[in-house]
Amino acid sequence: MKETLLEVKNLKKHFQTNKGLLHAVDGVNFEIKKGETLGIVGESGCGKSTTGRVVLRLLEATEGEILFEGTDIRQFNNKQLRDVRKEMQIVFQDPFASLNPRLSLSEIIGEPFEIFNMYKPKEREEKVIELMELVGLSQRLINAYPHELDGGRRQRVGIARALALNPKFIVCDEPVSALDVSIQAQILNLMQDLQERLGLTYMFISHDLSVVKHISNRIAVMYLGKVVEITTSSEVFKNPLHPYTKALLSAIPIPKIGQKRERIILKGDVPSPINPPKGCRFAGRCPYVMDKCRQQDPELIDLGSDHSVACHLVNK
Known part of the structure; x- marks a missing residue:
């Protein structure tokens, strides 16, 4: 059994705006074992990148714990934080914007x-x-x-x-999304090779499930600031349980002529993360919505076999 390198508990990041409180990350829980890759997927605005930045304390959390090797780095002073920065690094999405053009x-x-x-x-x-x-x-x-x-x-x-x-841990914030497909494959293969050679642990953030499947051991699916499903990479594709995960998977193109996948077209709009609605965040777009979904926010329940889901339909 691998040791846990990083664990986040009830992690929240709220931003004050003129219209109210923006719930960018709202009670996220997960752990990453040493040497593994946790993929984090979801559509734009779900809080993926904010989660990565909060974990590294590039943004300060509103609430929650960030346990790195068993110690809550939210309690670190400036000197302690400077020391731990050697262990935790980030690769940004846009390589041109993240490099100083004068150097x-x-x-x-x-x-x-x-x-x-x-x-x-x-x-x-x-x-x-x-x-x-x-x-x-x-x-x-x-x-x-x-x-x-x-x-x-x-x-x-x-x-x-x-x-x-x-470093021991690297947040990869959509590191291949700005690259051509052939170059994406080269960078992904490089990162896997480096992980094996150097014993690295990754948090790999992406909106592309096929990319995440290629590199991740486990996958966490986020929707509007919350993790709605988390399990092994193979299990997400074989046995998705949350309706949002199923919809994401149905949108992946099949690279075979004549073969089609049944698309799940979600109706309705994504709710605003500013003062979000009561109950399940996905209720307004879910084809299986029940009255309970609009009243009570489902908890992320461990179903066993390393598979956790936050859905009233599954957790009856």
Whole structure:
């Protein structure tokens, strides 16, 4: 049995707006074992990226616990938080926006060493070259700038920077969504190879279930700030239980001529995350809605076999 590296309990992140309180993340619970990948999927605005940023304390949580190796990092002071940042890193969605255009690759990848005052100049250059080789970047690019690279190479730079401090845990915030399909496959294969070689643990955020299936051990499905289903990658595709998960799966194209999947077309609009409605967040779009769904918010119940669902239809 693998040890738990990260566990979040009742994690909430609310933003104050002119129209009321925006419930971006609203009571999320999950854990990630050492060496595994937890995929987090859902449509735009469901709170995936906010969850990743709150876990790393790039955004401060409104409520809840973030247990990293058994210790709640929400209680850390600035010095403790600075130390734990070496263990927890992030790869951003847009490799062009996340890289400083005024810095060369050598400066970008070596910046963590400068921030933490690690190594002498000569050693830093050697470490940068090692990292470039590790992620498949040619040494001849060491003095290049981000605008001189294509999207795939830019994302490799972002990955190299994230690996500079030998982290244990990396949040991958839609790291391939801005790339061409062929480049996506290269980056995904690289990340899997790095995970195996370095013993990394990933939280992989994406709106694309087929991408998440390729890289994840377990998948958490989010809807409007809540996790509605969480189970193994294979189980999500074989036996989806939440109506929203079924609808997401039905939208995945089948790459075979003449073969079609029955589409589940959801009617109605996504409720506003500002002062969300009482009861289940999905009730207004669910084809199986009951009176109870509009009154009572379903809890995420463990059904056994590493499968948890938040749905009154399932948890009767």
